[in-house]
Amino acid sequence: MTQPSSQTSYAVSRCNCTALRKASRRLSLMYDATLAPCGLKSTQFSILSEIERRHDKPPTMSELADAMVMDRSTLGHNLRPLERDGLIALKAADADRRWKHVHLTKKGLEKYSHAHSLWREAQHHFEGSFGRDKADHLRETLLGIAADPALASIPSQPIVSQR
Amino acid sequence: MTQPSSQTSYAVSRCNCTALRKASRRLSLMYDATLAPCGLKSTQFSILSEIERRHDKPPTMSELADAMVMDRSTLGHNLRPLERDGLIALKAADADRRWKHVHLTKKGLEKYSHAHSLWREAQHHFEGSFGRDKADHLRETLLGIAADPALASIPSQPIVSQR
DNA sequence: TATTAATAGGGGCATATCCCGGTATTGGAA
DNA sequence: TTCCAATACCGGGATATGCCCCTATTAATA
Numbered sequence: 435m436t437q438p439s440s441q442t443s444y445a446v447s448r449c450n451c452t453a454l455r456k457a458s459r460r461l462s463l464m465y466d467a468t469l470a471p472c473g474l475k476s477t478q479f480s481i482l483s484e485i486e487r488r489h490d491k492p493p494t495m496s497e498l499a500d501a502m503v504m505d506r507s508t509l510g511h512n513l514r515p516l517e518r519d520g521l522i523a524l525k526a527a528d529a530d531r532r533w534k535h536v537h538l539t540k541k542g543l544e545k546y547s548h549a550h551s552l553w554r555e556a557q558h559h560f561e562g563s564f565g566r567d568k569a570d571h572l573r574e575t576l577l578g579i580a581a582d583p584a585l586a587s588i589p590s591q592p593i594v595s596q597r
Numbered sequence: 598m599t600q601p602s603s604q605t606s607y608a609v610s611r612c613n614c615t616a617l618r619k620a621s622r623r624l625s626l627m628y629d630a631t632l633a634p635c636g637l638k639s640t641q642f643s644i645l646s647e648i649e650r651r652h653d654k655p656p657t658m659s660e661l662a663d664a665m666v667m668d669r670s671t672l673g674h675n676l677r678p679l680e681r682d683g684l685i686a687l688k689a690a691d692a693d694r695r696w697k698h699v700h701l702t703k704k705g706l707e708k709y710s711h712a713h714s715l716w717r718e719a720q721h722h723f724e725g726s727f728g729r730d731k732a733d734h735l736r737e738t739l740l741g742i743a744a745d746p747a748l749a750s751i752p753s754q755p756i757v758s759q760r
Numbered sequence: 761t762a763t764t765a766a767t768a769g770g771g772g773c774a775t776a777t778c779c780c781g782g783t784a785t786t787g788g789a790a
Numbered sequence: 791t792t793c794c795a796a797t798a799c800c801g802g803g804a805t806a807t808g809c810c811c812c813t814a815t816t817a818a819t820a
Contacts, residue, residue, distance in 0.1 A: 444713075444717055444720075446646035446649075446650065446713065446716065447646075447650070448720070448733075448736065449643065449646070449716065449720065450624065450720065450723055450724070450732055450735070450736055451624050451625055451628040451639050451643075451719070451723075452639070452643045452646070453735075453736040453739040453740050453743070454617070454620060454621045454624050454625075454739055455621055455625065455639070455640065455643070455806095456665065456666040456739065456740065456743035457617060457666075457739035457740070457742040457743045458617045458618055458621040459666050459667060459743070459807075459808090460666050460742060460743045460744075460745070460748055460749075461613065461614050461617055461742060461748060462614055462617075462618065462807085462808095463748070463749075463808080464748045464749075465614040466808080468752055475774095475775065475776085475808095476614050476615070476618070477618065477775080477776065477777095478775085480612065480614075480615040480618070483609035483610075483612070483615070486609075487609065487610070494798080494799095495798075495799065496797085496798065496799085502619070503619040503620075503622050503623050504622060504776095504777080504778095505777065505778050505779080506798080506799075506800095507777080507778065507779075507780095507799090507800080507801090508776070508777050508778060510799070510800065510801095511775085511776075511777080511778095511801095512775080512776065512777085514775095515774085515775070530785075530786070530797090530798080531784080531785060531786085531798095532784070532785050532786070532797065532798040532799065533797095533798065533799090534798080534799070550607075550609065553609065553612065554607055555752045556614070556752065557607075557611070557612065557613065558752070559747075559748075559752040560613055560614075560748065561613070563745065563747040563748070564742070564745075568738075569613055570611075572613070572616075572738060573611065573613055573616040575731075575735060576616040576617055576619065576620035577616050577619065577620070579620040579623055579624060579727070580616070580619035580620045580622070580623045581623075582623070582726065582727075584722075584726040585623055585624060585626070585627045585722075585723065585726070586623075586626075586627075589631055589718045589719065589721070589722040618776095622777075622778095625777090625778095626778080629778080638778095638804095638805065638806085640805080640806065640807095641805085657768080658768075658769070659767085659768065659769085667806095667807080667808095668807065668808050668809080669768080669769070669808095670769085670770080670771090670807080670808065670809075670810095671806070671807045671808060673769070673770070673771095674805085674806075674807075674808095675805075675806065675807085677805095678804085678805070693767090693768085693815075693816070694768095694814080694815060694816085695767065695768040695769070695814070695815050695816070696768065696769090697768080697769070
């Protein structure tokens with residue numbers, strides 16, 4: 435109707451990456467606005483959460499980057515404001531001086547607690563309109579994509595099998 | 598099993614925004630790598646696609662930003678490199694001098710054609726491992742989130758109804 | 761008509777994200 | 791032991807993203 439009828443349907447409106455990024459922008463907006471009172475962005479909250487979750491075994495920067503599905507450099511850049519504000523601290527490892535373990539400071543833990551209560555509001559707000567079960571399912575799907583090793587590489591050879 | 602048993606389950610590992618952003622980073626990585634030969638990023642390709650799709654009625658910046666689920670400022674910033682490289686052009690409207698219509702240049706259309714063939718590879722690569730029907734469904738879900746007006750606002754009052 | 765309100769964009773600022781190349785450290789090989 | 795490859799992190803550069811404030815233009819109102 436609105437699109438050229440084609441069984442192969444190469445319409446760019448079908449772009450999975452575009453849809454993912456649009457949804458990401460929209461949802462991030464709401465989470466960011468909800469977290470605003472504590473001064474954290476959604477990404478910063480995600481990072482603090484992951485560090486807190488591993489408080490018994492502080493991850494190295496590479497380990498944390500992997501867990502965040504984030505480039506090592508990106509994580510490094512993202513940690514800087516958190517370190518500047520005294521929420522996290524980096525500690526060189528004795529076993530390997532190249533490693534830097536990331537851990538929460540007392541101030542960081544307090545900030546995280548505040549953020550966590552705000553985060554629940556955002557979480558409820560979304561699941562209230564979207565549906566909790568649907569959210570659970572969607573999240574699993576998304577985390578599956580995030581961890582998919584098949585996506586870690588580019589198409590080695592053009593897939594022209596479509597004839 | 599892996600999480601503290603709680604019916605309310607406030608575990609941050611359940612964060613929908615985090616999952617969305619992780620998946621977005623991962624998938625963008627693959628699309629970016631696949632588009633690399635033409636020199637466009639996935640966001641730039643998305644923008645050019647939307648402009649091309651509306652070539653018969655070039656959108657204003659605000660209209661384009663809405664379609665992209667993107668902040669007006671963000672779109673403005675993103676258009677700069679495209680304009681600098683001569684792929685798009687801005688044209689002030691006669692009806693309202695505040696409006697600036699965005700349209701593809703000849704060079705931009707050529708670039709888009711090249712990018713489109715690369716995009717299909719990325720699209721096939723993803724759908725090949727993820728499944729085409731699943732992708733169709735996921736995309737609809739994501740675009741629904743992107744367009745959800747309920748998410749356009751922050752939780753006005755904390756939802757503590759969880760007791 | 762004159763004032764005021766609303767709208768469209770632009771500029772600056774801060775974070776987010778990735779790539780590339782460089783440095784320091786470590787472990788293995790000659 | 792010395793050299794070399796691999797690994798962990800860092801710094802710079804470019805785009806991505808959103809917020810706030812400012813200006814220009816238009817629309818609404820007194």
